[in-house]
Amino acid sequence: MTKKPEVLSKKLGLVFNDPQLFIHALTHRSASSNNNERLEFLGDAILGFVIAEQLYNLFPDAPEGVLSRMRASLVNQRSLAEIAREHKLGDYLLLGSGELKSGGFDRDSILSDAVEAIIAALYKDQGMVICQKWIPELFNEKLNNLSLNKGQKDPKTRLQEFMQAKKLDLPQYVLLTASGLAHEQTFKVQCTISLLSTPSIGAGVTRKGAEQGAAEIILEKLAKENIL
């Protein structure tokens, strides 16, 4: 049963000048040819930019590879569907009868597309600055979790301290390759810990940088598995 869109917009902290835009964003293609697919295309791009900028500013020392991985962990179908479910977005979607019967209101793809479409609707209604304010609020918890995982200490130190606290063997770092000319080498380092069956590989222009990268990936894996 579809609930009133203004209840949802209020829950999301949004007031639309043009409420039709918001309804448009909630309209799945099973319900109408005038649906949210184009808005989703635009919203995906806005979301990608806003999160990229947030991470760029939040982690001034993180190399590009770490920023990319963090963005991928924040912006993906599953994570957007989680955010949608937190706000019970499925209750407000406009779906065709077949999608309603088959549970479309709880499908990851439909939920995440709707979140992106709402972002585009907000952009079209009120511009980029409000998106740069609202999207980080929407991702607040997920961004905070990232922040907690990346304190002042570098990844190697954090991983070592974590293993020590658990009274486990320290991480093992093995140099896999060092390629390139003398002053422009690329290093690949493998990091293995007893808690994970698969080692992680980091790369960098210094050996230490590669080790940090590998430790960073291990920390992300541990966080994903809720071990950290």
Added chain:
Amino acid sequence: MTKKPEVLSKKLGLVFNDPQLFIHALTHRSASSNNNERLEFLGDAILGFVIAEQLYNLFPDAPEGVLSRMRASLVNQRSLAEIAREHKLGDYLLLGSGELKSGGFDRDSILSDAVEAIIAALYKDQGMVICQKWIPELFNEKLNNLSLNKGQKDPKTRLQEFMQAKKLDLPQYVLLTASGLAHEQTFKVQCTISLLSTPSIGAGVTRKGAEQGAAEIILEKLAKENIL
């Protein structure tokens, strides 16, 4: 030999409040640890958004799939490297000696990364509105080529008229599948023309929509091969 960055910024029509930002964007990691990799991460996201918005506005009737394909054809390493070469960007890059010797100034990846880094530098220097003005100018020719390919007429009509003008057999459309419930079917249609050895497949919620999608893809292929 590296030329003066202010010559390049002038050629690009840019005046930086903070010229160091622009130099930063031209600095490859082979030249310095303070290089353009983080800016490239941010610039990639800004570029993706600005082009998405352009396409969204330029093609109000194009479905999401067509917009995505158009964006992918505009924003990719090869196309960014082409733009970089048009402005002889390689002459202005700051590269390590090894990269200089091995021709890094003409490598697609290094050139396209620098274009994205310049976009982020511009954003940090002057904000989004100037990026929304400058990036479309940078992509002007490529956007115009797209625009020429998509006039008022629908893809099937344009493809048919093109084949007729060439005195070739008309396109063949074959329905491959129709799946889903009665009012929410998805259709897949294959379109074949004598000029291309591989057929194209379009999908849509109507058979006609799927045919239009398939014709659209054929038109894009023809444009890419410079046949159109």
